[in-house]
Amino acid sequence: MRTSISKKKIRGDFVKKIEEISGQKLLACYQCGKCSAGCPAVGEMDILPNQVIRYAQLGFQEELLQARSVWLCASCYTCNVRCPKGIKIAEVMEAIRQVLLRKRKDHVEVPKLSAEDKACVPAIALISNFRKFTS
Amino acid sequence: MKVSYYPGCTLKSNAKNFEASALCALRELGVDVQELRRWNCCGTVYSLTTDDLMRHLASIRNLIRVKEAEADSVMTLCAMCYNTLKRVNERVKADPDSLQKIHKFMDEEKIAYRGDVKVRHLLELLREDIKFEEIAKKVKKPLQALKVASYYGCLLVRPKEIGLDDMENPTVLDDLMSILGAKAVDFPYKTECCGAYQTVDKPETVADRTFSILTSARSRGAELVSVSCPLCAFNLDHRQKETAKKYSEFQKIPILYFTQLLAIAMGCGEESLRLDLHYVDPKPLLRQKGLI
Numbered sequence: 001m002r003t004s005i006s007k008k009k010i011r012g013d014f015v016k017k018i019e020e021i022s023g024q025k026l027l028a029c030y031q032c033g034k035c036s037a038g039c040p041a042v043g044e045m046d047i048l049p050n051q052v053i054r055y056a057q058l059g060f061q062e063e064l065l066q067a068r069s070v071w072l073c074a075s076c077y078t079c080n081v082r083c084p085k086g087i088k089i090a091e092v093m094e095a096i097r098q099v100l101l102r103k104r105k106d107h108v109e110v111p112k113l114s115a116e117d118k119a120c121v122p123a124i125a126l127i128s129n130f131r132k133f134t135s
Numbered sequence: 136m137k138v139s140y141y142p143g144c145t146l147k148s149n150a151k152n153f154e155a156s157a158l159c160a161l162r163e164l165g166v167d168v169q170e171l172r173r174w175n176c177c178g179t180v181y182s183l184t185t186d187d188l189m190r191h192l193a194s195i196r197n198l199i200r201v202k203e204a205e206a207d208s209v210m211t212l213c214a215m216c217y218n219t220l221k222r223v224n225e226r227v228k229a230d231p232d233s234l235q236k237i238h239k240f241m242d243e244e245k246i247a248y249r250g251d252v253k254v255r256h257l258l259e260l261l262r263e264d265i266k267f268e269e270i271a272k273k274v275k276k277p278l279q280a281l282k283v284a285s286y287y288g289c290l291l292v293r294p295k296e297i298g299l300d301d302m303e304n305p306t307v308l309d310d311l312m313s314i315l316g317a318k319a320v321d322f323p324y325k326t327e328c329c330g331a332y333q334t335v336d337k338p339e340t341v342a343d344r345t346f347s348i349l350t351s352a353r354s355r356g357a358e359l360v361s362v363s364c365p366l367c368a369f370n371l372d373h374r375q376k377e378t379a380k381k382y383s384e385f386q387k388i389p390i391l392y393f394t395q396l397l398a399i400a401m402g403c404g405e406e407s408l409r410l411d412l413h414y415v416d417p418k419p420l421l422r423q424k425g426l427i
Contacts, residue, residue, distance in 0.1 A: 023185040040328045044340065072340070075183065076328035077293035081302050094183035108336045120373070121335055122149035124215060124366050128179040129332035131190070 009059030014099075018056050021095035028085045029053045035079035035089045045069040049079050049089050056092060070096045071107050071133065101135040108133040137167045138260065139206035141197055143216040144176050150213070150365035150392075152409035157212050157257060157394035159407035164265055164273060171200045171209070179215050180332075181222040188233055188240075194223035195237055198252045199244050208253035210260055212394070214364035218290035221254040221297045256291065257394070258307050258363070259299055267314045275402035277316025281424050283396065284320040284357035285309050286348065288367045289328050302326070308361060308393055315400040324351040329370040341370050342377040349375070349388050358420055359389045361396055368392060373414040389417035399426050 009015075019026055029050070036048040047055060047067045055064050064070070070093045079089040097107070108129060118126065146154040161168050174197050182190035197220060201209045211217040227234040228250035238247050261270060285308035292298040292305050300307045305326065309319035327348060330341035349371060352360050362368045372390035379385050395408050405427050410418055421427040 021184050021186060040344065041340075043343075072333070072337075074328055074331040074333055075180065076289040076331070078289075078326075078328070081293050081295055088183070091183040098184055098187075113335070117335065122145045122365055122369050124143075124145040124149075124179055124213070125332050125334050125369065127144070127176060128215070128366070129335040131178065131180050131182075132332060133336070 003060065003063070005058055009061075010057070012059045012061075014061040015056065015059045017099060018092060018095045021098055022088065022091040024087055024092055024095075026053060026057045026087075026092070028087050029057065030085065032084060034082050034084065038078045038082050039073075040076065040078065041069075041072040041074065044072050049073075049093075052096070053087065053089065053092060056096070064096050065100060067096070069093075075132070097132070101133075104135045106134045110134065136165065136264065137169060139201055139204050139209045140168045140170045141174055141177075141201070141209050141211050141216060141220070142170060143174075143211065143213045145365040146212060149369065149412070152412045153212055153365060153368070153392045153394055155407045155409050156392060156398035156403065159403035160394055160398040160401045161257075163398075163401035163403065164270065166260075166265070168210075169204070169206075171197070171204055174200055177216045177219045178223075179219060181219045188237055191223045191226065191233075192237060192241065194220050195227065195248055196241070196244070198224060198254075199246050199248050201252045202246050202248065207251065208255055210255050210257055212257050212363075214256070214288060214290040215366060217254065217256045218297065224250055224252065224254055225297060256299055258291070258311070261311065261397075262307060267310060270311075270397075271314040274315060274400045276400055276426065278312070278396060278400055278426065279316050279424070281317045281396075281426070282320050282356050282358045283312045283317045284322050284352035284355065284360045285312060285325060285393065286329075286352070286360050286362050286367060286371065287326050288362070288364050289326065289331070291363060292326060308363065311393065312361065312396065315396060317396065320352065320355050320357040322352045322355040322357065324348040329367045331366055331370070334366070334370050334374060338374060338377055339381065341374050342381050345371055345374045345378045346382050346385055349378070350385065353386060353388055357388065359391055359417060361391050361393045363393055375415055387415045389413065389415045389420055391417055
């Protein structure tokens with residue numbers, strides 16, 4: 001995969017938007033990888049949590065908005081509590097989801113869930129899923 | 136002892152076994168539980184964005200209901216309600232500007248909330264107010280020879296600011312099981328996420344987690360796994376169906392709320408355990424141990 005790094009991307013609106021929504025300073029990350037080491041969802045992720053932060057620092061908007069990883073994160077906060085720099089990675093994941101959800105690009109399409117899918121799970125699962133994955 | 140109680144949605148539907156057993160055990164322990172007269176969904180998940188105050192309103196409304204009941208603290212059973220209510224409370228306490236904005240939006244509420252309700256989990260009440268040594272004295276039916284692995288999940292212990300025990304190595308549930316006479320089985324997956332709400336659109340992911348968590352507990356010698364969250368309970372119990380389909384070597388294991396085990400030890404009747412609500416039937420194991 002060919003990627004290009006540019007000042008334009010790094011200083012662009014996307015980086016500012018992620019920092020603003022998440023309330024995190026992305027450049028605090030020095031890529032130790034502890035977040036990825038402890039993440040229970042990492043086996044299924046296409047971009048690892050520490051890479052998500054690196055991509056966000058560099059303004060790789062397209063790659064992050066297409067990443068499967070942000071939808072696999074269940075906000076368990078293992079990364080947050082282990083980060084030696086105190087960066088809240090789960091908040092960065094939420095910010096990337098929100099960039100899409102605020103444009104009504106829902107990850108879960110409620111009408112496509114079968115009646116059985118909805119009936120077999122408890123209310124708490126549906127409400128939390130829709131709050132995280134729909135606009 | 137009188138406590139205000141916020142049940143949350145799932146305790147009134149899928150997790151009736153959680154509520155009924157907790158209420159019976161608390162009665163035996165002499166606690167007068169008063170459910171809030173009116174309450175709404177807490178929001179289930181705490182919003183992680185800096186700019187979306189709307190998502191905190193549901194929790195604030197519940198905290199106002201606590202003030203209306205003239206109480207200064209509220210007890211929850213569900214780990215998700217505990218986490219969400221407590222985090223929202225801490226957020227608005229630390230940021231009076233956002234609380235002011237929320238007040239202006241909720242102008243129909245009679246009380247302007249000030250962040251002064253204490254959100255507590257039942258486990259804190261048992262550990263700090265009633266105290267484990269007092270509970271030990273009231274055990275009528277010890278959970279003798281029952282090997283219990285306690286699963287904490289995420290939201291009781293993380294993030295650190297609101298966790299009720301050590302975030303990496305919690306022991307409160309194990310300590311409780313030990314005083315009830317059970318053998319507490321420690322296992323490395325006790326705080327590993329079960330996949331939570333991914334269960335709606337990615338049940339196969341949850342089946343993988345359920346496999347890892349329960350296989351680890353069983354390999355350490357557990358006969359059952361105790362939980363404290365209705366979503367963990369659903370994933371670890373009901374998703375064993377999908378887990379068994381995906382992993383031929385998987386051996387099913389019963390999942391019980393810690394309150395069901397507490398209720399058994401306190402001498403509550405089987406009707407308060409609602410064992411009919413489980414996917415993996417815990418009755419054969421409990422009968423074999425002489426507990427029901």
